Amino acid sequence: MSYRVLVTDKLAEEGLELLRAEPGLEVVVNTKLDPKALREALKEADGIVIRSGTQLTAEVLQDQTRLKVIVRAGVGVDNIDVPAATRQGIVVMNTPGGNTVSTAEHTMALMLALSRNVAQANDSLKAGRWDRNKFTGTQLGGKTLGIVGLGRVGLAVAKRAQGFDMKVVGFDPFLSAERAAELGIESISPLDDLWGRCDYITVHTPLSAETRNLIGPNELAKMKPNVRIINCARGGLIDEAALAEALTAGKIAGAAVDAFDPEPPPADNPLVTHPQVLVTPHLGASTEEAQVSVAVEAARLLSDFFQSGQIRFAVNMPTLDRAELDEMRLYLDLGRRLGMLHSQMDRGTVKSATVRYRGEVASKNTRLITASFAAGWMESALEDQVNLVNAEILAKERGITIVEEKTTDPGDFGTLIQTEVVTEKKQYVAAGTLFGKEFVRLIRLGPYRLDAHLDGNLLVFTHKDVPGLIGFIGTTFGRHNVNIAQMNVGREQPGGEAIGVVNLDSVPPAEALEELKKNPAILSVSLIKLPEAGAIAPWLAQ
Numbered sequence: 194m195s196y197r198v199l200v201t202d203k204l205a206e207e208g209l210e211l212l213r214a215e216p217g218l219e220v221v222v223n224t225k226l227d228p229k230a231l232r233e234a235l236k237e238a239d240g241i242v243i244r245s246g247t248q249l250t251a252e253v254l255q256d257q258t259r260l261k262v263i264v265r266a267g268v269g270v271d272n273i274d275v276p277a278a279t280r281q282g283i284v285v286m287n288t289p290g291g292n293t294v295s296t297a298e299h300t301m302a303l304m305l306a307l308s309r310n311v312a313q314a315n316d317s318l319k320a321g322r323w324d325r326n327k328f329t330g331t332q333l334g335g336k337t338l339g340i341v342g343l344g345r346v347g348l349a350v351a352k353r354a355q356g357f358d359m360k361v362v363g364f365d366p367f368l369s370a371e372r373a374a375e376l377g378i379e380s381i382s383p384l385d386d387l388w389g390r391c392d393y394i395t396v397h398t399p400l401s402a403e404t405r406n407l408i409g410p411n412e413l414a415k416m417k418p419n420v421r422i423i424n425c426a427r428g429g430l431i432d433e434a435a436l437a438e439a440l441t442a443g444k445i446a447g448a449a450v451d452a453f454d455p456e457p458p459p460a461d462n463p464l465v466t467h468p469q470v471l472v473t474p475h476l477g478a479s480t481e482e483a484q485v486s487v488a489v490e491a492a493r494l495l496s497d498f499f500q501s502g503q504i505r506f507a508v509n510m511p512t513l514d515r516a517e518l519d520e521m522r523l524y525l526d527l528g529r530r531l532g533m534l535h536s537q538m539d540r541g542t543v544k545s546a547t548v549r550y551r552g553e554v555a556s557k558n559t560r561l562i563t564a565s566f567a568a569g570w571m572e573s574a575l576e577d578q579v580n581l582v583n584a585e586i587l588a589k590e591r592g593i594t595i596v597e598e599k600t601t602d603p604g605d606f607g608t609l610i611q612t613e614v615v616t617e618k619k620q621y622v623a624a625g626t627l628f629g630k631e632f633v634r635l636i637r638l639g640p641y642r643l644d645a646h647l648d649g650n651l652l653v654f655t656h657k658d659v660p661g662l663i664g665f666i667g668t669t670f671g672r673h674n675v676n677i678a679q680m681n682v683g684r685e686q687p688g689g690e691a692i693g694v695v696n697l698d699s700v701p702p703a704e705a706l707e708e709l710k711k712n713p714a715i716l717s718v719s720l721i722k723l724p725e726a727g728a729i730a731p732w733l734a735q
């Protein structure tokens with residue numbers, strides 16, 4: 194199988210080499226695509242590797258049925274419409290960590306350059322002036338640095354600032370005050386109390402609806418007049434116009450900015466044109482080391498995804514590494530097959546589904562198995578390609594709730610997955626288990642216990658438990674030249690209602706089914722088509 198991968202931003206050669214060396218991957222590099230051309234190119238691509246220069250908007254991603262994976266060589270995914278990708282079942286991964294040190298160092302470089310007027314002094318001297326008095330700066334030692342966002346980069350900045358003898362204070366909703374104290378950082382909460390405490394403020398949060406304009410006119414008004422602000426994270430975190438105004442009005446001392454909103458900024462951007470602002474064109478991660486690191490990591494993520502279905506550092510689904518994938522493959526397959534069974538048996542408008550896990554399976558990543566059940570349940574009904582990534586969202590969008598219940602107490606089986614679908618008409622129950630390391634089995638349908646193979650063509654019939662019926666089924670299929678591979682019958686009590694599951698070697702003709710239905714002892718007949726034994730979902734087969 195061959196996969197085509199598009200690379201649309203500059204990627205270190207080391208990463209490209211790895212991709213090109215991967216058997217079965219065709220690599221197409223094009224860094225000059227406008228949105229329309231990008232949309233067209235994606236129609237022929239299975240994967241894409243990008244940095245911050247490519248905008249994968251909902252419009253670009255719409256109806257991209259071939260695209261399976263987006264890999265961001267870097268951290269920020271704000272240039273990707275992740276919900277749009279998720280809805281279409283496209284996995285989005287990034288390479289966190291690879292550029293942390295470089296970005297923290299760039300933050301420190303900007304902080305130092307800002308304090309010592311490095312850019313202005315350089316320009317002045319090169320213009321032939323020797324202005325030693327004009328460029329008196331401030332030192333970092335002894336000053337207070339406020340860090341908003343104490344994640345990877347924020348903490349790396351804290352460590353470096355401490356090396357410069359700065360007092361570090363910070364705010365992050367996901368770093369406890371105790372942990373911060375262990376790292377020598379004073380945690381300040383609420384964030385509003387931080388502004389007036391600092392001589393330097395640096396932001397290191399992602400850009401989200403919550404963090405947009407994190408620093409605006411109100412926050413700027415609370416700061417000390419000597420404060421210097423650094424944004425080496427994302428444009429949009431600081432209100433650009435308000436920052437420029439505060440600088441001009443002398444309410445704050447200076448700012449250094451590496452990230453803009455939008456990028457590249459227009460020529461009249463108030464920060465780029467402001468004399469007190471030091472700017473760089475989004476260079477935080479632009480070091481040889483960081484670029485090699487993120488490119489190599491991106492190439493590995495992509496190859497692993499296509500070669501073995503591993504999912505690491507995904508931002509829109511749980512991680513599924515090789516060991517876990519190997520361990521989970523059969524459970525995921527069972528979940529999907531139960532979903533497919535329900536989709537073909539249960540007639541009526543679906544209201545909800547419950548997936549119950551019992552025994553060993555309850556300690557596994559059941560969320561993935563539930564997603565696999567949902568994918569199998571909906572895959573034949575929806576136009577969208579349904580897979581582990583988007584199954585839950587697609588169900589939710591349709592107002593269908595899927596509930597998960599689990600208990601590690603073993604029942605009669607070491608592992609049991611029981612699925613229950615409630616439609617407006619009735620409730621359908623099925624249950625399956627694993628048989629050895631290779632097989633999945635259907636062990637319950639409705640109130641009946643069974644032991645049937647969950648693959649290929651299944652004829653499910655409910656009937657009255659009367660003598661001669663099994664022979665009748667055999668002869669009917671024999672007459673139509675349809676071979677029976679397995680037959681299994683379950684009943685609650687002798688002479689009552691019963692269920693039969695017949696595995697057939699081929700799809701029976703409609704006349705054969707009509708003949709069965711005419712038998713007064715047969716109450717219902719459903720033909721279910723499942724993948725052959727061992728045939729796993731295409732989204733698990735990479």
Ligand SMILES: NC(=O)c1ccc[n+]([C@@H]2O[C@H](COP(=O)([O-])OP(=O)(O)OC[C@H]3O[C@@H](n4cnc5c(N)ncnc54)[C@H](O)[C@@H]3O)[C@@H](O)[C@H]2O)c1
Pocket residue numbers: 268269270289290292293296341342343344345346347364365366367368397398399400403404425426427451452475476477478479
């Ligand atoms: N300039 C560059 O080239 C460059 C390079 C790397 C990363 N970045 C950007 O830097 C930022 C940080 O990257 P990272 O790798 O450290 O990410 P991270 O996910 O490790 O850290 C982000 C932190 O922000 C915190 N946070 C979220 N909302 C917050 C809020 N409202 N207030 C305070 N804290 C909040 C989170 O809890 C988390 O700890 C991201 O925006 C990333 O895109 C920029």
Ligand SMILES: O=C(O)[C@H](O)COP(=O)(O)O
Pocket residue numbers: 244245246266267268269270292475477478479
């Ligand atoms: O989010 C990131 O990783 C940084 O903003 C770096 O982006 P870049 O790789 O496009 O320079």
